[in-house]
Amino acid sequence: MAPPNDKVTPLSGPEKAVLFLLSLEEEVAAPIVAELTVTDLKKLREVASLMREVSKGSLDATYAEFIKRTNEAIAVPRGGLPYLKRLAVSSLGPRKASEVFDPTALPSSPLRRLEQAPPDAVASLLEAESPQLIAAVVARLEPRTAADILAALPSEQEADVLVCLAGMNDLPAGVLEDVAVAITEELPSPDAETLIAIDGVSKAAEILNAAGREQSTEVLEAIESQSPDLARDMRMAMFTFEDLRALDPKGMRDLMREVSTEKLTLALKDAPEDLMNAMFAGLSERAAKLIRDDLEILGRVRKSDIEGARREVVQVALRLEAEGTIDLGRDEE
Known part of the structure; x- marks a missing residue:
């Protein structure tokens, strides 16, 4: 229920500040907000999120205190919190404003x-x-x-x-x-x-x-x-194709023996040069040259196919680690 239009409700200092700011045009309020600290803005954010409707009497009293004059009452001033957020973005920039108004940012x-x-x-x-x-x-x-x-x-x-x-x-x-x-x-x-x-x-x-x-x-x-599929997804998230560059030479040789040439070629499509060199170190010079030649003539490949091949290589690596054949460098801290 809205307060009576002429009733003056006592307001705290921050409430008065929010009411005053939200009654101004954006281009007028923005320079004022720019002078506030992040702590001040966070306090105003908390107050603005709780404010709903304000009586004309309260607005008159607030204006009298600030500039001694007013003629118009505002119910739910200019959208409340969203308007204050726009002012902060205008004056502080998106990054700094997000520190104040991000709803996920708990104290x-x-x-x-x-x-x-x-x-x-x-x-x-x-x-x-x-x-x-x-x-x-x-x-x-x-x-x-x-x-x-x-x-x-x-x-x-x-x-x-x-x-x-x-x-x-x-x-x-x-x-x-x-x-x-x-x-x-x-x-x-x-x-x-x-x-x-x-x-x-x-x-x-x-x-x-x-x-x-x-x-x-x-x-x-x-x-x-409980969930084999979830366990598989988590293992894949814990170790990526790019992480394979950390394998030692013996481990890389063991891995390369378990991966087909066709699958490895597809997985290495558009891979970083240092990662390719690390994997080629586990192959014979002739095998590495063949794959390089295949990569040069390999046409456009769907990204999903490349990612699928890389997942299969990682699955092989994880299996070999579980069998104790290779060490993926995830020692107990």
Whole structure:
């Protein structure tokens, strides 16, 4: 319900500032916003997100305080938060404005406390939560920190969390509210309708890479028992075709013996020169020359075919690593 038109509602300083800014034309307000600090803008953002309608009496009082005159009341001033965001972009530029208005950017203190707290203490806090909520939390942390926290959870829960994380495509910003309140009461409630784009498989793969081989192997085996396809996708995300350049000469020779010439030629189409040289080092001089010659006469190839061939080469490499034949350089940290 809108407030009576002449009722003067007491406003805080930030509320007055937001009301004043949002009642100005954009070209007038932009230079003012340019003089504000990021801290000031974040405070105004929080206030603007909560403001709805303002009575003429409140607007009159605010104008009287600022410039001593006004004649027009504004309900939901100029779109509120979106208008303030446009002002910030105009005056600060898109990059700096995104630091203030990005809905996924939670206040730093709760995340900083999680990053700095002992992993076992954080795990104890999260252990009673659902795997979905834990996945949402670790998705916001650095992979090394997330790996340490997950390692402190019961092993079966660790696998469940990574299954949930790998399946995430969109993360509701409001999903962190419950656990954030347990850490600090200073966290504002984010908009639960805001979706954060997340590549769950890639994020889970980053965490497993940070965890080291022993832990990641155990977790992947547990995930494979639930979803073999997901485990395969995560292994592929953890190691890419370009990573093969790190193979030692013996490992490269062992890998080349397992890959057909046709498949290798297709995989090397448009590959970086240093990667080709590394792979050719595992071949005889004659075999390397034949592939180079084939690459020179190979016509246009669909990108999907090249990527498919590269995936097959990586799958062979992962199989050889699992068999203990080659070392892909992912030692336990």
